[in-house]
Amino acid sequence: MVESLVHLVIYLIVIGCILGLLLYLVGIAPVPEPWKGWLHFLVVAIAVIIVIFILLGLISGGGNIPKIRLGELPLLTTA
Numbered sequence: 001m002v003e004s005l006v007h008l009v010i011y012l013i014v015i016g017c018i019l020g021l022l023l024y025l026v027g028i029a030p031v032p033e034p035w036k037g038w039l040h041f042l043v044v045a046i047a048v049i050i051v052i053f054i055l056l057g058l059i060s061g062g063g064n065i066p067k068i069r070l071g072e073l074p075l076l077t078t079a
Contacts, residue, residue, distance in 0.1 A: 011054055019047040 026039045 008054070012051070015047060015050055015054075019043065 022043045023040065026036060026043060029036065029039070031039065
Protein backbone atom coordinates (compact mmCIF):
# COMPACT_ATOMS: atom_id res chain seq x y z
CA MET A 1 0.00 0.00 0.00
CA VAL A 2 2.73 2.44 0.95
CA GLU A 3 4.73 1.50 -2.13
CA SER A 4 1.79 2.25 -4.42
CA LEU A 5 1.24 5.62 -2.75
CA VAL A 6 4.91 6.48 -3.24
CA HIS A 7 4.61 5.53 -6.92
CA LEU A 8 1.47 7.66 -7.20
CA VAL A 9 3.21 10.69 -5.70
CA ILE A 10 6.20 10.23 -8.01
CA TYR A 11 3.92 9.94 -11.05
CA LEU A 12 2.00 13.06 -10.06
CA ILE A 13 5.22 15.03 -9.50
CA VAL A 14 6.57 13.98 -12.91
CA ILE A 15 3.27 14.79 -14.62
CA GLY A 16 3.21 18.16 -12.86
CA CYS A 17 6.73 18.97 -14.04
CA ILE A 18 5.94 17.97 -17.61
CA LEU A 19 2.68 19.95 -17.54
CA GLY A 20 4.48 22.99 -16.16
CA LEU A 21 7.15 22.82 -18.86
CA LEU A 22 4.57 22.41 -21.62
CA LEU A 23 2.51 25.32 -20.32
CA TYR A 24 5.68 27.43 -20.13
CA LEU A 25 6.50 26.54 -23.74
CA VAL A 26 2.97 27.42 -24.83
CA GLY A 27 3.27 30.73 -22.97
CA ILE A 28 6.50 31.78 -24.67
CA ALA A 29 5.67 30.39 -28.12
CA PRO A 30 5.17 32.96 -30.87
CA VAL A 31 1.66 31.73 -31.63
CA PRO A 32 -1.31 34.06 -32.22
CA GLU A 33 -3.74 34.37 -29.34
CA PRO A 34 -6.67 32.18 -30.43
CA TRP A 35 -4.33 29.23 -31.06
CA LYS A 36 -2.38 29.80 -27.86
CA GLY A 37 -5.57 29.42 -25.83
CA TRP A 38 -6.40 26.17 -27.61
CA LEU A 39 -2.88 24.85 -27.03
CA HIS A 40 -3.16 25.72 -23.34
CA PHE A 41 -6.49 23.89 -23.13
CA LEU A 42 -5.09 20.87 -24.99
CA VAL A 43 -2.10 20.52 -22.65
CA VAL A 44 -4.31 20.72 -19.55
CA ALA A 45 -6.87 18.29 -21.01
CA ILE A 46 -4.20 15.69 -21.82
CA ALA A 47 -2.70 16.03 -18.34
CA VAL A 48 -6.12 15.55 -16.74
CA ILE A 49 -6.76 12.44 -18.85
CA ILE A 50 -3.39 10.98 -17.82
CA VAL A 51 -4.05 11.66 -14.12
CA ILE A 52 -7.51 10.07 -14.40
CA PHE A 53 -5.95 7.03 -16.10
CA ILE A 54 -3.42 6.63 -13.29
CA LEU A 55 -6.04 7.06 -10.56
CA LEU A 56 -8.40 4.57 -12.21
CA GLY A 57 -5.56 2.09 -12.50
CA LEU A 58 -4.90 2.56 -8.81
CA ILE A 59 -8.53 1.86 -7.93
CA SER A 60 -9.30 -0.97 -10.32
CA GLY A 61 -5.94 -2.72 -10.05
CA GLY A 62 -5.99 -2.96 -6.29
CA GLY A 63 -3.05 -0.64 -5.81
CA ASN A 64 -1.19 -1.34 -9.03
CA ILE A 65 -0.13 1.82 -10.79
CA PRO A 66 0.86 1.14 -14.41
CA LYS A 67 4.63 1.26 -14.58
CA ILE A 68 5.84 2.70 -17.87
CA ARG A 69 9.28 1.64 -19.03
CA LEU A 70 10.71 3.20 -22.16
CA GLY A 71 12.23 -0.04 -23.40
CA GLU A 72 8.83 -1.74 -23.44
CA LEU A 73 6.98 0.88 -25.50
CA PRO A 74 6.04 -0.49 -28.92
CA LEU A 75 7.26 2.63 -30.73
CA LEU A 76 10.75 2.48 -29.22
CA THR A 77 11.51 -1.21 -29.60
CA THR A 78 13.61 -2.42 -32.47
CA ALA A 79 12.57 -5.46 -34.46
